[in-house]
Amino acid sequence: MTNDWIIDVLTDLKKFSATNELGRLADHLDDTIMVAANELSSEQSEQLVGSFDQARGHAGPAHSGDSA
Template sequence: MKQTTPNDWILDVLADLNHFAQANGLRDLSEALIGTHRVAAREIASQTPPAAQRLGIHDADRNGHPGGPRARERA
């Protein structure tokens, strides 16, 4: 199952606009919307998942320790 975020709605809007552009022969607009959809999808996917933000683990270090590398030293 596909994971969704609160911002995924914009991808649906861009897809709808692209379908409109294609149906009405607006080829340049369609191509621009395809590129915009790719950028939006990439940026949304790169954001920290909302659940991780609520749990305060968005700043975990490479080993998955919340709070970064110094958190272990303080513990």
């Protein structure tokens, strides 16, 4: 994950919020951290699949063999 630094930033903001009695913000940042982690995980998975397809010489979707 090349963009995982955003999780660290959001976590720092959450700690600051909780320490400074900004409970609702801290709760929302919990949700935001989960969304960011899921998106970064999906992004990483897509990159891995793309790399795998390139390594195998994947040129696109399979064809049925019918030439119309």
